[in-house]
């Protein structure tokens with residue numbers, strides 16, 4: 388018998404769109420992000436129905452050893468002077484890591500250790516981000532276009548949002564971004 392060749396799901400590298408397999412989708416609107424942005428007044432003044440980010444995921448099995456694959460499409464925008472970002476989370480199973488790949492747009496991946504120490508990685512088409520266990524993660528769109536990043540993570544990882552109810556220790560605003568650009572220029 389001839390071996391058969393299966394067509395796997397596809398990601399369109401330019402748009403980040405997934406196809407060729409059953410998908411799941413979730414859109415997070417500005418109104419869902421109460422308490423996430425520093426400027427509460429600016430958040431209240433925004434349109435709660437505005438889409439901030441959309442996650443499309445392959446509808447694949449869960450359980451020990453299974454991996455999830457998804458693409459986050461984060462719109463450009465700001466609340467006050469803070470850039471649009473994902474809610475951000477630790478994994479409920481803290482030791483579980485994750486890999487992100489930048490597909491389009493430009494932004495930052497904010498990483499935070501359990502002791503509150505933060506670091507930033509530049510996200511751009513082709514960038515690879517190894518998020519180790521015990522590390523909270525959030526995508527931030529600092530550009531003018533949609534920021535899309537592919538993520539692969541263990542299905543057992545889960546999400547812990549409560550551990551970050553006080554917010555991440557670093558906020559990326561227009562002012563901070565200008566400061567960081569200056570530091571890069573000055574070496």
Ligand SMILES: O=P(O)(O)OC[C@H]1O[C@](O)(CO)[C@@H](O)[C@@H]1O
Nearest residue numbers: 442457458459473474475476538
């Ligand atoms: O759960 P948050 O912080 O809204 O971020 C969503 C993104 O994070 C993931 O959980 C992957 O870490 C995906 O569901 C999605 O890519």
Ligand SMILES: [Fe+2]
Nearest residue numbers: 478485524540
């Ligand atoms: Fe995650």
